[in-house]
Amino acid sequence: MLQLRCDDINADWKERALGLRDAVELFRGKWKFVILKTLAHGPLRFKDLQEKLNISPKVLTRELRELEQNLLIVRTIRKMKQISVEYAVTEYARETKWILETLISFGENHRKKIKAQVKA
Amino acid sequence: MLQLRCDDINADWKERALGLRDAVELFRGKWKFVILKTLAHGPLRFKDLQEKLNISPKVLTRELRELEQNLLIVRTIRKMKQISVEYAVTEYARETKWILETLISFGENHRKKIKAQVKA
């Protein structure tokens, strides 16, 4: 009985460790979170994203492909007068909302803290 | 009045963008989150961390220094019979708790989702 619960706890944190590892890998790099955050306000076209983020087209393409493969964004070709390609977060991506929110609020606070530290 | 509110909203998201940028930079790489998570269960010595994470000593040293400089962990030299160096999360690091939790739960779920997708 005691042994069983130990195993359960162990299995649990192993799963959690794997989850963390995968999440870290998925969001690794300079851009993934920033792109998700930017698209959270509404879909954008390739060019708009590129200009808003100041990211090179090569890197942007790669990041968008990876996010798409992980079901976090969708790419839709819209045949307007001029063809345009729109990127939008998926419903599934809303599950990253709290990651983004907690990261942002930590980051905002941390900036102040570090600045204060430098002054002191 | 309308202009004022617009400016406020703008300033707000600029701050948020800076926060996100800083947070991303701080936690960038393979190890920061994993180390914080591992130390969250209690302090560990250098060797223990190294073996638990399977990380090279060089990289571990670097990551620990960076976390220390950002006030997220403390390094204490304990003069036991044999000298030992202990690393522990700070009180401040508890503010990263929700980042870790949301990352982990997303990651755990995402693993299942992606596996399901591969099967389908």
Next chain:
DNA sequence: TCTTTTACTTTCCTAAAGGTAACCCATAAT
């Protein structure tokens, strides 16, 4: 005195991340 242990440091190397610049193709405007 010799060996172990801990906590690193140093050197060397590979691979991933990211940037710049130039180019390509389709459509649209002039």
Next chain:
DNA sequence: ATTATGGGTTACCTTTAGGAAAGTAAAAGA
């Protein structure tokens, strides 16, 4: 016909991240 725009791709380069292996220094144990 020419130019501009959008959505990329390609080639090239630098920087950063990370790992392997060996070495170092201080203390403890045999």
